[in-house]
Amino acid sequence: MVSNADALKxxxxxxxxxxxxxxxxxxxxxxxxAELFLAVLADRVKHGLKITGVxxxxxxxxLAEGYGVPIASLEDVKQIQLTxxxxxxxxxxxxxxxxxxxxxxxxxxxxxLSTEYLCIVADDSKLVKHxxxxxxxxxxxxxxxxxxxxxxxxxxxxxxxLRLANERPLISxxxxxxxxCNFGPIAQPAELDAALKGxxxxxxxxxxxxxxxxxxxxxxxxxxDLKPETVPS
Ligand code: A5P
Numbered sequence: 001m002v003s004n005a006d007a008l009k010x011x012x013x014x015x016x017x018x019x020x021x022x023x024x025x026x027x028x029x030x031x032x033x034a035e036l037f038l039a040v041l042a043d044r045v046k047h048g049l050k051i052t053g054v055x056x057x058x059x060x061x062x063l064a065e066g067y068g069v070p071i072a073s074l075e076d077v078k079q080i081q082l083t084x085x086x087x088x089x090x091x092x093x094x095x096x097x098x099x100x101x102x103x104x105x106x107x108x109x110x111x112x113l114s115t116e117y118l119c120i121v122a123d124d125s126k127l128v129k130h131x132x133x134x135x136x137x138x139x140x141x142x143x144x145x146x147x148x149x150x151x152x153x154x155x156x157x158x159x160x161x162l163r164l165a166n167e168r169p170l171i172s173x174x175x176x177x178x179x180x181c182n183f184g185p186i187a188q189p190a191e192l193d194a195a196l197k198g199x200x201x202x203x204x205x206x207x208x209x210x211x212x213x214x215x216x217x218x219x220x221x222x223x224x225d226l227k228p229e230t231v232p233s
Contacts, residue, residue, distance in 0.1 A: 006032075008123035008218035009086075013037035015216045015223050016084045016121045022050050025077050027111040028064060029085025030057040030104035033121045037084045042067035054080055056111050057104040058173050074111060083115040088135040088206070089128045090120060090215050092232045096189050098131050100138030100206030103163070103172045109204055112211045120212050124219035127232075130185035131207065136161070137183060138206040139196060140176040143169070149201030150179055156195050158183045176203055 013036035020026055020041060028038055038053075038060065045051065045068065053071045055061035064071045074080075085108055089098040097120065099105050112118050128134060137158065141149045150160040158181035163170045169177050186192055189207055196205045215226040 005123050005125065009033040009121070010036050011218040011223060012121040012123065012216045013040050016119050017041055017044060019082055019084070019117070019119055020044070020049065020051060024081045025052045025054060025072070025079065027080045027083025027085070027115050027118075028053045028055045028060050028071075029083060030060050030108060031086035031102045033086035033123075034084060035060070035063060037121055038063060038067065038069070042069050045069050052077065054111055056085065056107040057102070074107075074114060080111065080115040081117065083111055083118045084121055085112070085118065087120045087122055087126055087215075089131055089133065090122060090126050090217070090226075091128055091131050091189070092226065093228060093230060094210070095120065095212040095215050095226060095228045096131060096210065097208040097212060098135050098137055098206050099208055100140075100178070101135065103138070103170060103178050105138050105206040106140050106172065106174055106176065106204040109208060112208060117213045118211050120215040122215065122217050124217050124224070127217060130187070131189045132183045132186040136180040137192075137196070138163070139179045139181050140172055140174070140203045140205065141179055141201050142203060143175070143177050145201055146177050146179070149199065152199045152201065153179065153181050153196070156192070156199075174203070
């Protein structure tokens with residue numbers, strides 16, 4: 001059954017595919033909305049579009065291969081012209097993000113950092129006035145000493161919960177644990193970004209500051225095309 005949210009995600013994905021041009025290297029985001037984009041992109045590839053995809057997770061790599069979309073690893077490409085990815089929260093203005101509910105935040109950030117134009121696709125439930133309003137911040141940590149790393153995060157004001165899968169710690173594609181850290185509404189996201197990044201044991205976290213160039217957001221009244229400078233109405 002297609003839910004209303006799925007239909008909105010699909011609309012955003014349909015819109016984003018217009019950004020793709022022949023010959024591009026395209027970062028392939030993770031999560032349900034990015035997977036819808038991949039399905040639409042794959043259809044264009046089937047009809048002759050030539051692109052190389054750079055997947056942000058093993059799951060997306062497998063999906064792309066299944067669709068017949070050519071892929072390469074990040075280290076094998078010089079530049080990524082466009083990445084289309086989802087988000088858990090989108091802050092306006094600025095288009096700062098929380099990502100990582102799908103545990104792919106490390107590869108998503110590495111791909112985003114090597115991308116000329118990061119476009120976020122989402123339904124309008126993701127728009128927030130403060131990051132942290134709805135979702136915790138996922139933090140990817142080294143399993144060794146993770147409880148001590150969690151204590152360091154507590155000192156920054158976050159409440160970490162180890163993410164589980166089948167009652168065992170979830171292991172990311174890069175063999176990391178994920179701590180979902182509840183900071184409540186975050187007043188200074190850029191400061192928290194830097195502080196988390198500076199903690200021993202932390203490899204990466206899901207706050208994305210200043211990386212998105214556009215967000216295509218679908219709501220009941222249609223598509224809204226947001227840029228970092230767009231002021232919320
Ligand atoms: C994956 O790790 C995440 O960053 C996703 O991009 C994010 O959770 C959005 O996912 P949905 O499109 O499924 O909401």
